[in-house]
Amino acid sequence: MKHYYYQRVKQAVRFIEDNLKHELSVDLIAEQACFSKYYFIRVFMAVTGDTVGEYVRKRRITRSAEDLISTDKSILAIAMDYQFESQEAFTRSFKSVYRITPAKYRKRGFHQLAYRKNELSDSKIEHLNKYITREPQIVETTPKKLVGVFTSTSSSQAHNNIRKLWLSFIPRIREIRHVKDIGMYGVHPYDSESKVEDFSEQFTFQKWAAVEVNHYEDIPAGLACYDLPAGKYARFTHKGGIRDFHISMDYVYGTWLAASDFELDLRDDFEHYGERFYGPENPASEIDMFIPIK
Structure with a gap:
């Protein structure tokens, strides 16, 4: 049964990663895992340690941070790419993860390691469930x-x-x-x-x-x-x-x-x-x- 849950969550994660620049809803993501919305919310949290919404938000922020360093796109354009309703909303969310504004992050010119949210690959999902105590x-x-x-x-x-x-x-x-x-x-x-x-x-x-x-x-x-x-x-x-x-x-x-x-x-x-x-x-x-x- 655990293997079944892991496979479904992995499928959902792959869908999220492929669609970070598109509109996403919990209902749509749950469909990819072949679970009802409310059951999927519980399973996703149990397997990954994140809520669906927090995983999507943090992955969008982490990917946007990469774009800030590697592209010349404006901050507003990057915010729109990752489905934020305004530059102000993007800045608030970015600062809550990286502790600095997108403008200051770009000015520093390097990728910060702490507080980022890495993609949950198959091996990482397995690691979270076998090789690390989730609550200290x-x-x-x-x-x-x-x-x-x-x-x-x-x-x-x-x-x-x-x-x-x-x-x-x-x-x-x-x-x-x-x-x-x-x-x-x-x-x-x-x-x-x-x-x-x-x-x-x-x-x-x-x-x-x-x-x-x-x-x-x-x-x-x-x-x-x-x-x-x-x-x-x-x-x-x-x-x-x-x-x-x-x-x-x-x-x-x-x-x-x-x-x-x-x-x-x-x-x-x-x-x-x-x-x-x-x-x-x-x-x-x-x-x-x-x-x-x-």
Whole structure:
């Protein structure tokens, strides 16, 4: 039965993607999935985590953002292309997703990664239903003393140093004394000079690979200390090692955060690789993702 629902929703998503520049209604989309309107609304939400209306709106905004960068069309023309009744209505909706106006987005000249809404491909729909907890646990963490290494990196494949960072760090864990548990931490420290709205493939940020220790004594040469503050977090669990980890991140920032009653807080975010992590390529591995909220 689940497979039947997934196939119908995938069919509806393909129809939406092909018709973002045309008038769409829930009735019309439900027809493509061979469901009644009211049943389809419930099934779509259960499978994707979005309402039909929110998915359509966010996908139109994300596609319009691409057009702002890649074309010379006027903002009004782009608004009309994506079925907004006026430039003002488009600007309000765009700002609610990207946190800035279409004019400022175009002026910056790069694609923002945070808060965007990616297309729900077949693999992503499967991922949402098997490999990510859709609703997080809200937790209060304690302060942690970490020892590890760090690097500057970006999301672009050409400049992503995170794999290299872990390969250099893992062999050195045996040198560290006073380790508190078997887990490892991947930390993205908060940078007060940058905003999540500025996060693009070219954006450079710091990333740590570390373990928790009881106290800072006898730190091996070449390793550094990092204090991870306490705070309130939404804890998600990503399943399947590092494979498709970005899909889980896209869900958290593109679907869950915008629909929740929480706001992203200005603190570090991090991952914990604990006893359920069996290696980066192991499909049984689980990674806990900690998103700072308020």
